Amino acid sequence: MSDDDDAIAAWRRQQYPRPALTVDLVVFTVLDADLKVLLIRRGEAPFRHAWALPGGFVRVGDGGADEGEDLDAAAHRELVEETGLPEGSVFLEQLYTFGRRGRDPRGRVVTVAYYALVRPDLAPLVTAGTDAEHAEWRSVAHVDRATLAFDHAEILDTAVERIRGKLDYAPIAFDLVPATFSVSELRAVHEAIKGEADDPSNFRRRFRRMVEDGLIEQAPGKRITGRRPAAVYRFVRR
Amino acid sequence: MSDDDDAIAAWRRQQYPRPALTVDLVVFTVLDADLKVLLIRRGEAPFRHAWALPGGFVRVGDGGADEGEDLDAAAHRELVEETGLPEGSVFLEQLYTFGRRGRDPRGRVVTVAYYALVRPDLAPLVTAGTDAEHAEWRSVAHVDRATLAFDHAEILDTAVERIRGKLDYAPIAFDLVPATFSVSELRAVHEAIKGEADDPSNFRRRFRRMVEDGLIEQAPGKRITGRRPAAVYRFVRR
DNA sequence: CCAAAAGTGTTAACAGTACACCCATGG
DNA sequence: CCATGGGTGTACTGTTAACACTTTTGG
Structure with missing residues (x-):
């Protein structure tokens, strides 16, 4: 050449x-x-x-x-x-x-x-x-x-x-929580980015849908916060 | 300095x-x-x-x-x-x-x-x-x-x-049609970009909503194609 | 009259919003 | 026992997908 x-x-x-x-x-x-x-x-x-x-x-x-x-x-x-x-x-x-x-x-x-x-x-x-x-x-x-x-x-x-x-x-919120997280921890990330409150109940429904879709799965253990313990989940990488 | x-x-x-x-x-x-x-x-x-x-x-x-x-x-x-x-x-x-x-x-x-x-x-x-x-x-x-x-x-x-x-x-389809356009012309642009057919009736509903929202307004005249003439519209820049 | 595109209408499924309510826990 | 966040449920609304149908034109 x-x-x-x-x-x-x-x-x-x-x-x-x-x-x-x-x-x-x-x-x-x-x-x-x-x-x-x-x-x-x-x-x-x-x-x-x-x-x-x-x-x-x-x-x-x-x-x-x-x-x-x-x-x-x-x-x-x-x-x-x-x-x-x-x-x-x-x-x-x-x-x-x-x-x-x-x-x-x-x-x-x-x-x-x-x-x-x-x-x-x-x-x-x-x-x-x-x-x-x-x-x-x-x-x-x-x-x-x-x-x-x-x-x-x-x-x-x-x-x-x-x-x-x-x-x-896009599932970018999962890069802003620990490897395992509770529903409200993920919601807190959404709220921090959006800068506005998000109805806990409605967010939970969207969260449940992601579990049903296999995007998230429950992890063993509970998050102990001083209040009622919360279930923890992890993001399923694909 | x-x-x-x-x-x-x-x-x-x-x-x-x-x-x-x-x-x-x-x-x-x-x-x-x-x-x-x-x-x-x-x-x-x-x-x-x-x-x-x-x-x-x-x-x-x-x-x-x-x-x-x-x-x-x-x-x-x-x-x-x-x-x-x-x-x-x-x-x-x-x-x-x-x-x-x-x-x-x-x-x-x-x-x-x-x-x-x-x-x-x-x-x-x-x-x-x-x-x-x-x-x-x-x-x-x-x-x-x-x-x-x-x-x-x-x-x-x-x-x-x-x-x-x-x-x-985003309203990018309007940059790919002439200044005035019919419903099906705009739909053709959507179909060309997506690479798949789009239900004419459902597209028309979305189109009508944009008219109601003031994003699009009807323009005078008709588009003569050899078939039934179609109404033409224009994009309202804001 | 027929083909083809313009245009209207209907239905069921689904997703988002707002809100009421019960549950479990630490103080 | 009570404040707080975890968790469930529900009624309402709007959007989407799928499809049946009528209208208007040129050939």
Whole structure:
């Protein structure tokens, strides 16, 4: 294929200007029936000392032997670096790509945003990690959009919109509860994401339907809360 | 902000390797009750003579006075360049970003894919344009995925999946019919996208509800088809 | 008159909403 | 014994799927 090789060589000589490429992560969890997002306090300019989403540059390779990493791999790597959570324990999906010029004062930086869902039993491990002093779970409702670095307010709002929409037709709530959960724990997740109360009785019917459909199965034991113990269930992965 | 300026200068000297950045377009229309996608026959290596999605490089700027263009602007520009259709006559939305290493033999190229919806009365103008000989509307059902350039088969399938999903909750079908349309014309669009028949009577009921909700209003005149003439309607933009 | 599409109507099944009510437990 | 959340039931409403039927046109 010397035809191709020629074209490739010519193309490399041409050297169009290229943007820097990053991935940013919107990492959610639900704690105390409240939707939280993981924010990092920046240690360096620009936006030094401001709160920002975790993220970093995509390893792109040198165009030769080093081929770099896939976008998804970059997102996974950043997730592990910033949270310390084991690979595979967290739901991760591409959200949207933000490339407005001027969104980064350092120059043209395009970012591929991902969102992640962390189970609440893993959430405390994140802020207990090596980056303890500058990573924090913050209530999505109370985050001050105006002080977030870059265009991260827009990214955050896009991610919230996405999980609100997906909640109705995709089983994402199961990534925000422990491996076993009670009916009201799952309902609390729905309420935290939607931001409004959900009739316990009606939610229970939808829950029962999922059991009948084999999406959920009952697990042994009971959840002891100080009130009446609740049955616990687990999500059936397929 | 000399703190920022220092950081910016230091960052520019660092010069991480950067990927090339393109936008690719999945341009849909519906002709003869069949979902079509616009394909281009490539004139240059790699994948010379293969069919591909239209697209091109994002103008990124030189990091100085030239700031380049936004991603959406790049997609709009490519759309105009490749279809010749007037700005604003076509629905355009970001789809997904594909950045698998090895997806382009020339090196690391990340592409932000967009999808577009072209009204059928405008569709013939596209293939009649200056690029007439190498742009073609092809039936989505019959496109040979295996011979498409790059990872464009994957991009196409992602776009089809997207519009199938959105059809149920977003008014995208109105971007695939002329300014005025009959009930069965709109139904034909739904059927073309879903790929299955839709009960005419039940579709009519949903249609009537949209009229009652003010989403659609009746337009003067009738659609003469050779059979019984049908009432025509128009979408009410809000 | 016949084929075909426009257009109307009916039914049963199902899913969502609102609400009343009983049950089990810790304090 | 009582406050609280777990858990059950029910009446009402709206939506969907399936299908029978009438109307209007061109050939």
